[in-house]
Amino acid sequence: MKRTSKEVTPETMPCPVCGSESWRIVYGLYVPDVSVEPRKVEFAGCCVEIGQYTNPVTGEEKYGEPEWACQNPECQHKWL
Numbered sequence: 001m002k003r004t005s006k007e008v009t010p011e012t013m014p015c016p017v018c019g020s021e022s023w024r025i026v027y028g029l030y031v032p033d034v035s036v037e038p039r040k041v042e043f044a045g046c047c048v049e050i051g052q053y054t055n056p057v058t059g060e061e062k063y064g065e066p067e068w069a070c071q072n073p074e075c076q077h078k079w080l
């Protein structure tokens with residue numbers, strides 16, 4: 001059971017800073033159903049890091065919860 005990437009939200013994004021694989025941040029007490037499919041997500045629990053995030057590509061500033069987290073430990077860039 002493999003879905004095409006066209007009909008679902010992408011699971012990963014390239015980091016706009018370093019190009020590493022970045023995972024979607026999931027907030028709250030979401031429990032992954034690993035019997036369905038493994039998902040590459042970063043669980044932030046209830047620790048929502050609301051703040052100012054600047055898009056390094058467009059320079060656009062956004063305020064809110066980051067949606068993506070770079071999985072490169074030396075980068076850890078988050079954005080929304």
Ligand SMILES: [Zn+2]
Pocket residue numbers: 015016017018019020070071072075076077
């Ligand atoms: Zn990065």
